[in-house]
Amino acid sequence: MTMSGWLRLEALGLNENGARLLNPVNLTLTAGRTAILGANGAGKSTLLRLLHGLLRPSEGRLIWPTPLSQGMVFQRPAMLRATVLANVEYGLKIRGVESAERRRRAAAALAQVGLGDFAKRPARRLSGGEQQHVALARVWALEPQVLFLDEPTASLDPASSREVERIIGDIAAAGARIVMSSHNLGQARRLAEEVIFIDHGAVLEQTPAAEFFKQPGSEAARRFLRDEMP
Amino acid sequence: MQEFAASLALAAHLVSAGDARLAGIVSLSLGVSLGATLLACALGMPLGAWLAIGRFPGRHTLIVAFNALMGLPSVVAGLFLYLLLSRAGPLGGLGLLFTPTAIVIAQTFLIAPLIVALTRQLIEDAWQEYREQLRSLGARRTRAVATLLWDGRFSLSIVGLAGFGRAIAEVGAVMIVGGNIDGVTRVMTTTIALETSKGDLPLALALSLILIALVMGVNLFAALLRAWAARRWG
Ligand SMILES: Nc1ncnc2c1ncn2[C@@H]1O[C@H](COP(=O)(O)OP(=O)(O)OP(=O)(O)O)[C@@H](O)[C@H]1O
Ligand SMILES: [Mg+2]
Numbered sequence: 001m002t003m004s005g006w007l008r009l010e011a012l013g014l015n016e017n018g019a020r021l022l023n024p025v026n027l028t029l030t031a032g033r034t035a036i037l038g039a040n041g042a043g044k045s046t047l048l049r050l051l052h053g054l055l056r057p058s059e060g061r062l063i064w065p066t067p068l069s070q071g072m073v074f075q076r077p078a079m080l081r082a083t084v085l086a087n088v089e090y091g092l093k094i095r096g097v098e099s100a101e102r103r104r105r106a107a108a109a110l111a112q113v114g115l116g117d118f119a120k121r122p123a124r125r126l127s128g129g130e131q132q133h134v135a136l137a138r139v140w141a142l143e144p145q146v147l148f149l150d151e152p153t154a155s156l157d158p159a160s161s162r163e164v165e166r167i168i169g170d171i172a173a174a175g176a177r178i179v180m181s182s183h184n185l186g187q188a189r190r191l192a193e194e195v196i197f198i199d200h201g202a203v204l205e206q207t208p209a210a211e212f213f214k215q216p217g218s219e220a221a222r223r224f225l226r227d228e229m230p
Numbered sequence: 231m232q233e234f235a236a237s238l239a240l241a242a243h244l245v246s247a248g249d250a251r252l253a254g255i256v257s258l259s260l261g262v263s264l265g266a267t268l269l270a271c272a273l274g275m276p277l278g279a280w281l282a283i284g285r286f287p288g289r290h291t292l293i294v295a296f297n298a299l300m301g302l303p304s305v306v307a308g309l310f311l312y313l314l315l316s317r318a319g320p321l322g323g324l325g326l327l328f329t330p331t332a333i334v335i336a337q338t339f340l341i342a343p344l345i346v347a348l349t350r351q352l353i354e355d356a357w358q359e360y361r362e363q364l365r366s367l368g369a370r371r372t373r374a375v376a377t378l379l380w381d382g383r384f385s386l387s388i389v390g391l392a393g394f395g396r397a398i399a400e401v402g403a404v405m406i407v408g409g410n411i412d413g414v415t416r417v418m419t420t421t422i423a424l425e426t427s428k429g430d431l432p433l434a435l436a437l438s439l440i441l442i443a444l445v446m447g448v449n450l451f452a453a454l455l456r457a458w459a460a461r462r463w464g
Contacts, residue, residue: 054362071366078363081381081463090377091367124464138367 004065005030006146006177007051011060014050021046024060025203027196029179033172035192035209036181039224043201044181045075048148051179068177071144075151077135079123084115087123088138095142109141110134113167129160136167147171149180153187165191185225189213197221233431240432241439252433256440259417262330263398266337270397271390274342278349279375283357293350299343308403311336315407328409333417336403341393348389352382384459391452395445 005028013024022043036044049055051062052072071091080087088106097105110116113133118126123134132152139147149168153161165187172178172191182188188195188209195212197205197220204218216222244252281293313319315327315335326332356378364374379386401419408415410424418437425434 049362052366054365074363074366078360079464080360080377081384081459094368094373122463142367 008063013059015058023202031194033178034194035188036196038198042198052148068145070146071139072148073135084123085119091142109137113137129156146177237431241436244436262333265334266397267394269338270342274345275349278346279353281350282353296343296346304402308406311407332407336407337397345393388452395448
């Protein structure tokens with residue numbers, strides 16, 4: 001079962017208005033923590049959207065051997081004009097979770113991301129970093145089996161980034177499979193077991209993280225590592 | 231000049247004394263325009279939301295058509311409704327011509343395109359921002375639309391206020407389908423037009439003062455609401 005992976009892509013590709021956004025690719029996701037790496041505009045967000053089912057592939061297909069519940073944290077999370085608590089409760093409400101239980105789970109999720117005191121604050125008035133934490137709590141409250149994260153620390157300072165990494169680690173430890181895009185190499189090194197490298201809409205390699213950082217398989221990845229290494 | 235000052239003094243007196251005739255006209259105006267605003271919002275907001283996120287053939291044409299309707303001259307709309315409602319017209323049997331209901335219909339007809347267009351723009355922008363997020367959280371389309379409408383509650387209220395401001399200032403169509411009958415269909419704008427032409431300036435001025443105060447009040451309230459909502463909810 002694990003050998004066959006929890007998600008398979010069969011010749012999955014995407015064209016939009018004649019532009020090729022993702023070359024058809026075969027992939028099998030088996031790892032618990034995968035990082036999608038690549039330069040700006042490489043197609044990381046596009047691939048995540050396809051995996052999460054927000055974009056319909058123009059060719060090939062996604063196969064979930066056993067259906068898994070999913071959540072996603074977006075590059076720029078959208079907050080409703082409501083309190084932080086109401087934002088976290090929203091997904092639970094849709095799932096018909098009864099109100100006392102909803103409140104309890106939302107409050108617990110907020111506490112887990114360190115925003116226990118923020119429950120009554122209007123969500124859109126929070127800073128970008130705080131909103132990113134709310135987005136994590138919002139998805140965590142749903143206890144997804146797969147969590148997609150699109151550059152979850154892109155605009156955060158080092159301290160918040162570390163905190164977000166800690167939270168992602170906790171979510172993974174609770175049993176969720178993590179697929180995360182990033183161009184922070186240190187972060188990918190710390191969090192990922194496996195790296196998918198993507199360049200100009202083409203998946204160039206899927207490599208165990210330790211190996212990828214030592215000796216990437218593609219020339220483009222070598223260049224990427226050289227350019228971005230601090 | 232002296233005559234104007236005297237008229238103004240008389241007008242002020244009419245307002246402060248709570249003149250019964252004046253009060254009747256003002257309350258009819260308010261009632262009719264409030265009714266038209268509610269009706270136009272009830273019809274126009276769902277329609278605007280549907281135009282914003284629906285994907286169906288002819289959508290673009292409909293959007294253009296509603297935008298064009300915004301520019302429809304009031305008297306032309308009035309004439310069109312007159313033909314519909316007059317005894318020989320297709321809706322003549324209802325006996326609505328020259329009643330307050332006819333005014334409500336005329337004002338609704340005139341402000342609905344504005345409400346449709348503003349709502350569509352608002353919901354389209356919100357949809358752009360929230361679509362994937364809401365879907366990711368598990369919201370189906372109907373739920374997502376309901377969420378967007380609730381999320382836009384302050385902006386939508388401001389759209390409603392803009393509609394009200396325009397409705398209460400309407401004159402051409404209201405004159406034609408209302409008939410400007412004393413005590414029945416005489417609203418502020420049509421009375422101002424009539425009394426001015428008759429030379430009864432104090433009443434016209436008194437109504438004008440009230441109308442200005444109302445329209446400015448509505449705009450001020452809209453601005454305050456906008457500022458408050460931005461400060462409170464972002
Ligand atoms: N709907 C679309 N139509 C046409 N081009 C698109 C569309 N969506 C994305 N693209 C293009 O596809 C490419 C990949 O975009 P994507 O957002 O996936 O990149 P990314 O790897 O996430 O980049 P970043 O690191 O900047 O977030 C970009 O060149 C982008 O302009
Ligand atoms: Mg991206």
